[in-house]
Amino acid sequence: MAAATHSVALDGLSGRPIEVEVDIGGGLPQTVLVGLVDTMVNEARDRCRSAVANSGTTWPDQRVTINLAPSTLPKSGSHYDLAIALAVFAAKSLIPAENLKGAAFLGELALDGRLRAIRGVLPATLAAAEAGFDRVFVPEVNVPEAELVDGVSVVGVRSLRQTVAILTAQEEPDDPPVPPLDDTPSISWTSGDRLAHLDLADISGQEDSRMALLVAAAGGHHVLMTGPPGIGKTMLAQRLPGLLPDLTYEQSLSVSAVHSVAGVLPSDSPLLVRPPFLDPHHTASAVSIVGGGSKVIRPGALSLAHHGVLFLDEAPEFASNVLEALRQPLESGHVVVSRAAMTAAFPARFQLVLAANPCPCGLSSSAADQCRCTPLMRRRYADRLSGPIRDRIDVHRSLTAISRPELVAGLHGARSTSELAEHVSLARERQHRRLSGTPWRLNSEVPGVELRKHWPVLDEGRALVDHQLRSNKLNARSADRILRLAWTVADLTGHDVPDADDVDAALSLRRGTALGGAMRDLVQAS
Numbered sequence: 001m002a003a004a005t006h007s008v009a010l011d012g013l014s015g016r017p018i019e020v021e022v023d024i025g026g027g028l029p030q031t032v033l034v035g036l037v038d039t040m041v042n043e044a045r046d047r048c049r050s051a052v053a054n055s056g057t058t059w060p061d062q063r064v065t066i067n068l069a070p071s072t073l074p075k076s077g078s079h080y081d082l083a084i085a086l087a088v089f090a091a092k093s094l095i096p097a098e099n100l101k102g103a104a105f106l107g108e109l110a111l112d113g114r115l116r117a118i119r120g121v122l123p124a125t126l127a128a129a130e131a132g133f134d135r136v137f138v139p140e141v142n143v144p145e146a147e148l149v150d151g152v153s154v155v156g157v158r159s160l161r162q163t164v165a166i167l168t169a170q171e172e173p174d175d176p177p178v179p180p181l182d183d184t185p186s187i188s189w190t191s192g193d194r195l196a197h198l199d200l201a202d203i204s205g206q207e208d209s210r211m212a213l214l215v216a217a218a219g220g221h222h223v224l225m226t227g228p229p230g231i232g233k234t235m236l237a238q239r240l241p242g243l244l245p246d247l248t249y250e251q252s253l254s255v256s257a258v259h260s261v262a263g264v265l266p267s268d269s270p271l272l273v274r275p276p277f278l279d280p281h282h283t284a285s286a287v288s289i290v291g292g293g294s295k296v297i298r299p300g301a302l303s304l305a306h307h308g309v310l311f312l313d314e315a316p317e318f319a320s321n322v323l324e325a326l327r328q329p330l331e332s333g334h335v336v337v338s339r340a341a342m343t344a345a346f347p348a349r350f351q352l353v354l355a356a357n358p359c360p361c362g363l364s365s366s367a368a369d370q371c372r373c374t375p376l377m378r379r380r381y382a383d384r385l386s387g388p389i390r391d392r393i394d395v396h397r398s399l400t401a402i403s404r405p406e407l408v409a410g411l412h413g414a415r416s417t418s419e420l421a422e423h424v425s426l427a428r429e430r431q432h433r434r435l436s437g438t439p440w441r442l443n444s445e446v447p448g449v450e451l452r453k454h455w456p457v458l459d460e461g462r463a464l465v466d467h468q469l470r471s472n473k474l475n476a477r478s479a480d481r482i483l484r485l486a487w488t489v490a491d492l493t494g495h496d497v498p499d500a501d502d503v504d505a506a507l508s509l510r511r512g513t514a515l516g517g518a519m520r521d522l523v524q525a526s
Contacts, residue, residue: 006083078116114158129150161175201417203414209399286319291337291344358382394481457497
């Protein structure tokens with residue numbers, strides 16, 4: 001006697017349909033699970049045996065062979081339990097085989113037959129819909145997440161008995177739901193919603209840094225802020241998400257899928273609509289930042305910040321391997337985590353914000369200037385952020401202490417986050433219209449060769465960049481980033497094509513020098 005059901009195997013955010021075959025044959029009583037499964041899947045034998053025995057039938061007293069095909073694809077996770085148990089029911093002729101067609105089954109079984117919540121329901125449901133399945137059975141607590149996918153009918157079930165009743169058109173039992181397990185890591189920083197009350201108007205002075213933040217938000221540029229402790233670096237970084245517009249529906253699905261796989265997607269609001277904001281501690285390991293794991297590959301902070309902001313406070317204090325791991329994602333927008341048994345790819349199109357002190361004690365630029373660090377100590381501290389990393393940062397700012405009159409005047413002359421967010425929204429609309437029909441949405445994403453070929457700046461602006469190149473003050477990559485910044489400045493100031501002033505402002509943003517002109521008017525109250 002043989003039967004088959006279907007489930008989904010996740011490889012990063014991509015899923016593939018899995019056929020779960022069960023054969024009940026002669027021989028000594030034994031349950032064999034094959035198909036390149038890991039320890040977690042192998043334990044499904046005992047979970048499914050108890051769940052089936054507590055759901056109205058007995059486990060076959062014969063040799064039971066369970067195969068998860070294709071056998072060349074590694075399988076991990078506990079979400080195959082429901083498909084395995086239903087295949088056993090079908091092999092015993094308790095469920096008609098035709099009733100299982102066109103359906104994918106996801107869920108972890110408790111020993112009494114109830115269904116527990118699982119991770120990765122959103123990407124698994126997306127894969128099931130793309131594979132042509134009409135229905136997806138998921139634990140009841142995961143229904144809101146699965147219903148985000150169009151084109152597939154989602155059936156929420158509480159137990160194995162209820163699933164069998166639905167498939168055989170019998171009266172459904174009144175089984176109590178399994179309370180959701182509190183296994184979600186306490187990562188309140190995965191959402192930018194908690195920063196919604198923070199306002200840029202609360203920051204006195206630092207006009208140049210506020211302008212730099214406005215440009216970064218409009219074009220999706222990376223930022224490096226250097227200054228003594230208490231100068232406002234963290235305050236500025238925490239207010240960046242408030243300048244960013246809501247995610248599009250496609251972006252929301254992509255971000256929510258990453259958080260679903262990581263197990264940090266809130267069950268009450270499974271569709272994330274605001275850009276995420278992550279600020280991991282400087283003691284975080286490379287695996288927690290990049291992603292990985294010994295048995296199950298899960299996304300790290302780089303991917304959890306997809307379409308959002310990754311803020312590394314005290315950046316030089318991070319381990320060197322963590323900082324150097326940023327190189328490839330900053331250019332490609334994705335992370336590939338390879339292990340001996342499998343390789344997983346996760347999106348990582350984030351906006352990086354780095355904050356650093358000028359020296360180990362942090363006082364070299366302070367008003368009191370009480371720093372006693374030697375020049376060698378300062379140089380070694382600065383070198384912790386390597387040249388290739390600094391070269392990939394578009395906007396550089398050096399924050400300095402402000403005087404008391406500037407502090408008082410700054411409280412009454414700054415625009416709020418909501419006012420500046422309107423300028424960001426208008427600038428991004430201009431980018432979307434200009435980049436329509438291309439795979440890019442923001443100026444920071446456009447390759448330099450495409451920028452020079454299809455969207456060149458005016459001749460006087462190009463002359464400024466050429467002069468910097470000839471004098472070896474810029475390399476080819478830096479020149480491309482200057483052009484991207486110039487386009488963002490033009491989008492903010494309403495210019496159709498960047499002129500010499502826009503390119504000069506971009507050079508100032510890159511060098512960390514003072515800004516002025518039309519950009520200053522944007523951040524000051526009229």
